[in-house]
Amino acid sequence: MADLKQIATQIRRDVLRMVHGVSSGHPGGSLGCADFFTALYFNVMEHNPRFTMDGKNEDLFFLSNGHISPVWYSTLARSGYFEISELASFRKLNTRLQGHPATAEHLPGIRMASGSLGQGLSVAIGAALTKKLNQETKLVYSLHGDGELEEGQIWEAVLFAAHHNVDNLISTIDWNGQQIDGTTAAVGGLGNIREKFEAFGWLTLEMNGNDMDGVIGGLQQARNLTGQGKPVAIMMHTVMGKGVDFMENDHNWHGTAPNDEQLQKALAQLPSTLADY
Numbered sequence: 001m002a003d004l005k006q007i008a009t010q011i012r013r014d015v016l017r018m019v020h021g022v023s024s025g026h027p028g029g030s031l032g033c034a035d036f037f038t039a040l041y042f043n044v045m046e047h048n049p050r051f052t053m054d055g056k057n058e059d060l061f062f063l064s065n066g067h068i069s070p071v072w073y074s075t076l077a078r079s080g081y082f083e084i085s086e087l088a089s090f091r092k093l094n095t096r097l098q099g100h101p102a103t104a105e106h107l108p109g110i111r112m113a114s115g116s117l118g119q120g121l122s123v124a125i126g127a128a129l130t131k132k133l134n135q136e137t138k139l140v141y142s143l144h145g146d147g148e149l150e151e152g153q154i155w156e157a158v159l160f161a162a163h164h165n166v167d168n169l170i171s172t173i174d175w176n177g178q179q180i181d182g183t184t185a186a187v188g189g190l191g192n193i194r195e196k197f198e199a200f201g202w203l204t205l206e207m208n209g210n211d212m213d214g215v216i217g218g219l220q221q222a223r224n225l226t227g228q229g230k231p232v233a234i235m236m237h238t239v240m241g242k243g244v245d246f247m248e249n250d251h252n253w254h255g256t257a258p259n260d261e262q263l264q265k266a267l268a269q270l271p272s273t274l275a276d277y
Contacts, residue, residue, distance in 0.1 A: 004212050007078065008038040010274040012243045014074035016266050017276065018090040019257040025091060025099065028253035029145060030071035032176050032209065032238035036143070037075040039215040044223070046138060049080035051108035059138045060127050062112055064120020065145035065174070066100040067255070073097050076109040077277075087277045118151025120144060121171060125161050128169040128231075139226060142171045147179030150188040155200070161231040162201030170222045172234040174209065178251040197233040209236035243270055 011034045019025030041047065045059040063072050070090065077084045082096075089095040096105035100115035112123045124142035131138060148154065161169060173193055177184050184190050194204050203225045207218025218234055225232045240254070241247025244266040258266055 004038050004042055004216075006273060007042060008034045008212065009243070009270050010272045010276075011038060011071060011074045011078065013267060013270050013272055013276060014078075014087055015070040016244070016258060016263055016270075018070045018073070018087055020260075020263045021088065022091040023257045025070055025257055026067040026255045027070070027257065028178065028240040028247060028251070028255075029065065029068040029174060029176065031244060031247065032240050032242045033068060033071050033143070033174055034242070035212055035215050036172065036174075036209050036236060036238075037071050039212060039219060040141065041075050041079045043216055044219045045141065049108070051081060053111060055111065055127070056134070057136060057138060060111065060124075060131075060140045062120045062124045062127070062140070062142045063101060063114055064124075064142055065117060065148050066114030066120075068145075069097070069099060069101050072101065072109075073107075076107075081108040084277045117145070117148045118153040121154055121157040121161070124169060124171065125157055125164075125166055128161075128166050129164070131168055132166075138168075139223065140169050142169070144171060144173050145179070146173055146175045146177065146184050146190060146193060147188065149173065149190060149193065158197065158200045158202065165229050166231045167227055167229050169231040170219075170226065170234065171231065172236050174238055175235050176238045176240045178240040178249070178254065180251065180254045182251055194233075194235045197235075201230060202233045203228065203230045204233045204235065206235040206237065209238035210242050245269065 015030040019027045048058050090097045091099050096107040101110045102113045128140040197204050208214035222232045247253040
């Protein structure tokens with residue numbers, strides 16, 4: 001577990017350095033989800049860094065809230081999909097590491113473009129149904145922001161997945177209560193997200209997304225709930241900007257890059273035994 005925590009810390013360092021390097025990007029949600037990505041890719045998900053687009057006979061992951069691409073890119077690089085040094089090209093001209101994940105650049109690990117919010121669940125459902133048709137036993141995972149749930153397409157997909165018994169799907173909601181314009185309560189009035197998913201016919205659970213034991217336990221519990229005729233949703237409580245005290249629980253860091261002084265202050269709070277890119 002100590003190794004996983006160290007990986008998550010290094011991923012947070014990568015995120016900060018990536019967005020600082022181009023004075024652009026989304027550090028807040030990326031920092032909050034670092035533990036989730038670490039647990040998923042380094043412990044829970046059965047995946048193959050020797051990437052193929054069809055993803056046969058392996059678990060698949062789809063990032064719907066694509067603006068937190070820095071945390072995904074770092075995770076993919078550090079789990080062997082491409083060279084860690086490529087992280088230095090984030091958001092630069094002609095890079096494979098676009099601000100939002102895209103497929104045109106053929107970056108290993110990316111199976112859908114996710115610049116527009118609300119679309120990832122529909123794609124994940126399609127992948128899960130494909131695995132059923134192919135009689136595969138592997139699972140499909142997706143991640144969504146709580147603010148993203150204001151998109152109507154999400155709820156069409158939620159309804160569809162339950163109605164068609166897509167029970168090889170695990171969708172996680174990053175429930176940090178923040179979005180670009182303020183709190184989710186103030187902007188969209190989401191209410192109790194778990195009760196909404198349950199009303200639509202999903203199996204649900206909650207977990208602490210910033211506790212490595214809690215994340216691994218929650219993901220394993222979700223895996224145990226698959227195959228019971230219903231899709232599974234995890235309500236993951238995280239802190240936006242987790243790990244950097246002046247960023248935590250502040251929606252202003254949703255899409256703001258740290259300056260030189262802020263970067264050094266933040267990195268000092270995230271000591272790592274691993275090497276920066």
